[in-house]
Amino acid sequence: MADHSDDKQLRVGLGFRLGLADAMLQAAATSADFVEIAPENYLGVGGRRARVLHGAKERWPVISHGLCGDLAGSAPLDRDFMDRLKVFLRQMGARWYSDHLCLTNVDGAQLHELIALPFNEDSVKRAAERIRIVQDILEMPLAVENVSAYATMPGSTMGEAEFVRAVVEEADCRLLLDVNNVFVNSVNFEFDPIDYIETLPLDKVLEVHVAGYYEEEPDLLLDTHAAPISDPVYDLFREAWRRLPVRPPVLLERDGNFPPLAELEAELGRLLKIMDEVDTEALELPRETHTTVL
Ligand SMILES: [Fe+2]
Numbered sequence: 640m641a642d643h644s645d646d647k648q649l650r651v652g653l654g655f656r657l658g659l660a661d662a663m664l665q666a667a668a669t670s671a672d673f674v675e676i677a678p679e680n681y682l683g684v685g686g687r688r689a690r691v692l693h694g695a696k697e698r699w700p701v702i703s704h705g706l707c708g709d710l711a712g713s714a715p716l717d718r719d720f721m722d723r724l725k726v727f728l729r730q731m732g733a734r735w736y737s738d739h740l741c742l743t744n745v746d747g748a749q750l751h752e753l754i755a756l757p758f759n760e761d762s763v764k765r766a767a768e769r770i771r772i773v774q775d776i777l778e779m780p781l782a783v784e785n786v787s788a789y790a791t792m793p794g795s796t797m798g799e800a801e802f803v804r805a806v807v808e809e810a811d812c813r814l815l816l817d818v819n820n821v822f823v824n825s826v827n828f829e830f831d832p833i834d835y836i837e838t839l840p841l842d843k844v845l846e847v848h849v850a851g852y853y854e855e856e857p858d859l860l861l862d863t864h865a866a867p868i869s870d871p872v873y874d875l876f877r878e879a880w881r882r883l884p885v886r887p888p889v890l891l892e893r894d895g896n897f898p899p900l901a902e903l904e905a906e907l908g909r910l911l912k913i914m915d916e917v918d919t920e921a922l923e924l925p926r927e928t929h930t931t932v933l
Contacts, residue, residue: 649673649700649888650914651907654864659893660691662900664698669900670907673700675890678727679707682720701731702846702888704815705738710773710783711756711766711806712742721776728777735845737782737815738773740766740806753786757794758802767809774812782813782845787820787862789827799824800838813845816883818876819868819892823852823860836879844885849876849910850892865895868906873913880917889914 655663655674663669674695681692695701705724709717728736741753756762766783774781785803797805807814816839825832851866868876868891876889891906 647672648886650886651910652699652702652888652890653903653907654890654892654894655691655695655701656894656897657688657691658895658897659900659903660695664691664694666900670904670911671699673702673888673890675702675704675892677706678703678724678731679705682723682727696731701733702890703728703731703733703736704784704890705736706753707743708738708773709742709744710738710770711740711762712744712769713765714742714744716769716772717744718776721773725777728779733779735780735782735813736777737784737813737846739786740783740803741786755786755788755790755792756802757792757796758799759794759796760805761794763802763805763809766806770806770810770812774810780813780845782815783807783810784815784817784848785820785824785839786817787823787827789859789861791828798830798835798838799828800835804838804840807840807843812843814840814843815846815848816841816844816879816887817848817850818879819848819850819852819872820862821879822869822872822875823862826858826860829858832875833878836875836882841882842884844883844887846887847876847879847883847889848892849889850894863895864892867898867902868909873909876910877913877917880914881920886914886918 649672652673652675653671655676681688739753741755821832821835849868850864851868853861853863853866855861889910
């Protein structure tokens, strides 16, 4: 396997999905510095999945981003899954792991959905305790991702951004800032997305996600990852990049309705352009920035 441990700083990456795998592996050149996979799709699986994963690992650093960790759930933690995940992450040369700040398991049933929590102190304590346990099991930094949602759970006593901040601080973990999820929720729940971002512990951001949404209604956006990044999300990404005191890797998530790879390359190019423009602004107006994530 290729060793990517001394690679250059990771700037932009692309979600590695089966529907894109052949095109990505056959592309002569790409601006993606890394790819991201959901380990649940590859754990203990052979055949084509194992072959394309091997191909990806030969070419890029492969970052793992979980779907089913149930980080904020109340069902017993799946220790067998966590133990297998730990072995997989070691094999992939992972330097960190991330999953969503939500629950995915109810009464032992894996929902394959990301269910938001009531934003209150009880949820903060429960999620932080589980996140600490998972970090201890995996023995690597764990970043939790802010999720998109379509209803406020009963029992919420704080705003979403305050909740995310409280969990990250209580768990002493890292944050995966999904800019598209912030924008989707800001429309669905009518809040200011920049206020939201400024409430987060931005020094804890270890990775950024961007993606496209589907507009069901003007006041109801669905986080589909099946469309190009929208202009307002590019704009919000620029505002987030201006405010981040770190320079984390930025991942373009595309999970369906796959276009020709050239279209995704163009989106990566637009993200890189924004990053360069903001970094140039920062040079002209000095402020404290850091280039290393870990
Ligand atoms: Fe995401």
